[in-house]
């Protein structure tokens with residue numbers, strides 16, 4: 001049997017044929033658990049999505065940056081009980097260093113801002129698209145990697161930053177054909193929770209833990225949330241106060257409860273008025289229960305959701321003004337979001353918005369017999385230098401070449417034949433119109 005025959009076995013004990021019995025077990029052709037390959041068709045869809053991410057970033061005047069997927073574990077050690085830090089894809093490298101495959105991008109961004117220090121002028125607007133990892137017991141069969149588009153602004157303390165980032169999200173959805181009736185953006189501020197904790201004189205060191213617990217509203221039952229909150233040491237009055245305020249859906253009600261002049265309310269009012277000016281007001285709504293699950297958010301937080309409600313958050317982000325001081329340096333106000341590559345594709349599938357992305361090339365160059373392989377190479381080379389995408393085909397029958405041209409949606413078929421070549425000509429077939437004519441080889445473009 002051919003060497004690849006063994007690859008065809010699906011690895012079960014009952015061999016397909018006696019031959020596979022004799023074959024040694026060849027490498028497992030599947031990628032590691034929880035990870036994906038991107039064959040051409042999937043890769044075209046991913047590239048299409050990422051090109052949209054990039055186009056939006058460009059239109060917002062963000063600069064692209066990148067980081068190693070491998071980072072020091074220290075960057076992600078946080079004590080707030082976040083799921084993301086309990087699933088670190090961490091290990092010790094051969095130098096005995098504690099490292100991780102990064103679970104998120106923001107700490108790397110902060111690290112680079114600190115490293116760049118005084119040499120960069122604020123505000124900084126940076127974006128990246130990068131793979132992130134988690135190590136989860138495969139019992140849940142969830143993926144262990146995904147790609148995330150991140151947009152972050154450093155050094156912009158006012159809600160203009162949040163307004164800019166929300167515009168980026170809306171621009172992306174609009175580019176993909178998603179409307180504000182498909183998707184909404186829920187937003188609130190962690191300063192709401194801060195104000196409530198102050199009302200019940202909850203010690204500040206509990207703030208991030210409480211945020212991480214409250215973020216599970218909607219995933220855990222109310223009783224479980226209350227239990228977890230009590231276990232952090234909160235009084236039952238404080239717990240009830242938190243649950244009550246977080247169920248508010250109107251800014252004016254929030255103002256009644258928290259009193260006017262509270263920073264959280266002022267920030268949110270400003271953001272809603274900016275939204276009108278940007279023209280995306282119908283995309284956003286206030287929802288006090290939005291806290292997001294990352295420990296370091298300090299202000300406005302937001303997440304996009306599918307209004308039909310099945311899917312989890314499509315993307316999310318918020319302000320994190322105190323992340324840099326947790327790395328031992330002075331704080332720089334910051335705000336950003338992460339947009340994963342998985343939920344959005346599910347949503348596009350459901351909305352029938354997946355684009356048709358057929359393979360397409362400009363020219364197929366084909367020598368009609370083997371003594372013309374040289375001339376065919378020079379024809380292909382000159383077309384490529386003029387920017388044409390060219391598939392140089394040989395050792396095939398003409399019948400196969402026509403089939404191939406159709407399969408890859410070639411625009412032209414350039415046939416290099418003996419008699420034509422002797423006259424310095426090649427034959428060109430326009431595949432859409434079946435039109436056929438001779439062209440001087442040197443004038444082909």
Ligand SMILES: CC(=O)Nc1cnc2ccccc2c1
Nearest residue numbers: 132133134143144145146342
């Ligand atoms: C739907 C999906 O794939 N989520 C996903 C997959 N991998 C991750 C890896 C790190 C952090 C979050 C992740 C989230």
